[in-house]
Amino acid sequence: MHTIQSITEQLYWVGSSDRRLERFENLFPIPQGVSFNSYLFLDTKTALLDTVDSSVSQQYLENVTHALGGRKLDYLVINHMEPDHCANIEELVRRYPEVLLVGNKKTFQFFRQFYTLDIEKNQYLVNECDILDIGNHKLQFFFAPMVHWPEVMLTYEKTEQILFSADAFGTFGALGGNIFADELDFDRYFLDETRRYYANIIGKFGAQVQAAFSKLPLSSISMICPLHGPIWRKDIPYILEKYERWSTYTPERQGLVIAYASMYGNTESAVQYLAKLLSERGIHDIRMFDVSRTHLSYIVSEVWKNSHLVVASPTYNMHLYSGMANLLDDLVALGLKNRKFAIIGNHTWASAAKKSMEETLSSVKGGEVLASMDIRSSLKEDDLAEITAMADTLAASILEGRKS
Incomplete structure (x- = not known):
């Protein structure tokens, strides 16, 4: 059974959560599991943003199929080519052979390193600040190298001012029906895991985080959609302030x-x-x-x-x-x-x-x-x-x- 959820009128969450996985990247304990987020625009054109880990492929593909409702998939935006976000690209190309894969040069280099499917005719190469018009929504791409891989892009939807932030603003912890941070007791259940995720996964790259954020209209963002964890649609200055501290190596408190x-x-x-x-x-x-x-x-x-x-x-x-x-x-x-x-x-x-x-x-x-x-x-x-x-x-x- 599908588990898609509506985010805005033409945007849907089609991801899934894994509570069986014991360690993230076979390294970090995740006693509360982890979510793998993917987002689908149903506009004049359809655009899927990232896929998910192979551990939740069955649920994910069911979600995408149901959400499309018989429509073809026009675009798949690949913000991050790490396997927990790109494991379903080949299968989606097989199901939707005309889909255009949106990425940069490093994106497709890494694809060829991981996979064998010939996607030459599917490649849609973008440069910094290029805009993809899918109807009511305009997707603009900002490169964020080493946040925390060299091919990473951030996608900013200009009409509704939504940031698709790749691994930035992510967290350990599965989602259980509530996909928005304001629906959760975030400080109690997710703040420590968000910090643990940042410090251990992205922590080395504070300067690169700062560089990426300098390109974005942070004060105008209405929503942040990360690849792990809840979506931010309220209290966005709260999570931005945390990232400002973490990425500048500034302690949150004088403590021991x-x-x-x-x-x-x-x-x-x-x-x-x-x-x-x-x-x-x-x-x-x-x-x-x-x-x-x-x-x-x-x-x-x-x-x-x-x-x-x-x-x-x-x-x-x-x-x-x-x-x-x-x-x-x-x-x-x-x-x-x-x-x-x-x-x-x-x-x-x-x-x-x-x-x-x-x-x-x-x-x-x-x-x-x-x-x-x-x-x-x-x-x-x-x-x-x-x-x-x-x-x-x-x-x-x-x-x-x-x-x-």
Whole structure:
């Protein structure tokens, strides 16, 4: 049975959701699933914007067939050639052999890398700012390279001022009938997953996000239709402000994340003591994670949200403990900027963790290490003055940041 939904008089959502998929890109846990969005204009001409992942092809093709109601498909706009959005292109060309595939040079290069169907006669090559007239609606194409692939386009419908934003403004989490953000308790159920999606999928490309947005009439947009998650038709400045912060690596709040690795509980005990000291100094809602138990994507999301990060780890085999090394390498690879850090190393017979963490975090642009210490096996009375000084420094920095 079809599950299409009306967005405007001539625009329909024809996507689907997957609640069975365990990991997005076989990497990120998605306990609430994920939606794959596709949009169809039924104007003088018909235009489909993007397809979906192969996991939901059956539902998707049923939706498209029903929505077309016997009409031919004139255009398929390919904003993004990642397989979770282009898996049904070949099948649509087979069903609608006269369809024109709208894309740029990189789009069709990537198509040939993924697929084998000959689409030479179907290609409709567009350049930056070209307009496709389908009747009442005019689709204008803005190139957004590296948001987050090099071929990405954003499609702006000029009549109703709708932005089809590819992976931008997307989120983890399946849709259950309500396809609009204003129909959902967005802050409760989707905000954290939207941030986790941004930080881990797009986070590295903040400058490219800013460059893409500079081309768009952001103040005029009436609706944002992403490829994952709910559609924005109200409170658009709210989500634009989030993206402004995330893409400029600006913390949402002056707050603290503590990420630690602990083999036998001694490093964990040290950060628990630090957290107690910080709580006594007025630092609330401290976010603490064991890197061996929590998937890195959740920690990365919290680091994107907060201004300060404490990392604590033992030395292992004369190197940094692998779980912590993975987190720090990921943060650097994602281009984290403008955060303040404190470091706690732990060792029994060879100290390497503290130095390794210092070297890695020193590469963070706009970063600052406020305090760093090394303990021997477990926190002792002799360490209390140093860890208390660390708590004082962190608390003062966070509280001062809240005043500005």
